[in-house]
Amino acid sequence: MSTTSSSSRSAPGPLVLDTRSVSRTPGAMTPVQRAAEVPTTIGVEMIGIPEGSELDLDLMLTFVDEGILVTGAVTGQARVECARCLGEFHTDVTVNLTEMYAIEGKAAANAEEDEVRLLDGDLLDLEPALIDAFGLEFPLSPTCTDYGHAECINPDTPAPDGVSGDTEGRIDPRWADLVEKFGTPGTSGTPGAAGGDGAPGTDEGRA
Structure with a gap:
């Protein structure tokens, strides 16, 4: 799991969840099912979920001794540019999350500092976890056939x-x-083309 840490925000972003609704009793659970706007594009050059589009969150927040465990699925629509034909299309993409957000000072003793996601008070920020999760899911060179098309969508x-x-x-x-x-x-007339007066590759051009 990639490095993240708490991030103070004057106004919580759309992917920041308030965990005060989760009882501080070990095992207590609260579902989160709602849409959230993507604050910045998530993905790589040829495939990504554009800024401003919606993600559907279907999550469960569970209180444990160390903090809040987030499990569930997040679905969005990605814009894809085929690495082969350069055709563009949109497709639904989903990642499954299992992320631990520790209360500061209560991370597991054997956890590396740069592997722990921390709660920011009662808030947890999903954005870094989603960037990591979709980044692992997305291929660097996507093709039409990777996403359900029988062949490339660009007929040329x-x-x-x-x-x-x-x-x-x-x-x-x-x-x-x-x-x-x-x-x-x-x-004719194209630099280096065969034929044409004096063009390279002809007897006249070598004379």
Whole structure:
């Protein structure tokens, strides 16, 4: 579990939970079922839950001797850019949480200081735990097929066993920026293209 510590807030954020509703009797439990807005984007460049979108919290807060144990599921909708075809789509994503938030000074004796999440008085901040949890869940290079699509959603991208640009008149979107800058390889007037007066790769050009 990654490092987190208590963070003082003048106004609790949407992912900060007030635990005063949980009885301070070991084993006492309080459910938390509500929507919460994402204060900052959670994820990586090609997949993430955008800032301002909603997360559905379905959690249970349990009081134990050390503090508050948080268990349950959190669901949101991620924006995905396929690493292969560059197509964009949205998909539901869920992580299961089991996180301990210790009362300061009551962390387990064998716990490393940088592995303990601390309560901030009666408040606990879910955001760092969710960043870690979704970060482990999200692939660095997501593809359409990772998230239920039978094939890439961008029809201009060749199949994995195809040849890029093998269909006349279609430009593979992965190389579109290069084509726009340098032109289409193999056409007259394109730097380095075969054919054309004095172009490299022709007898005239070597004369």
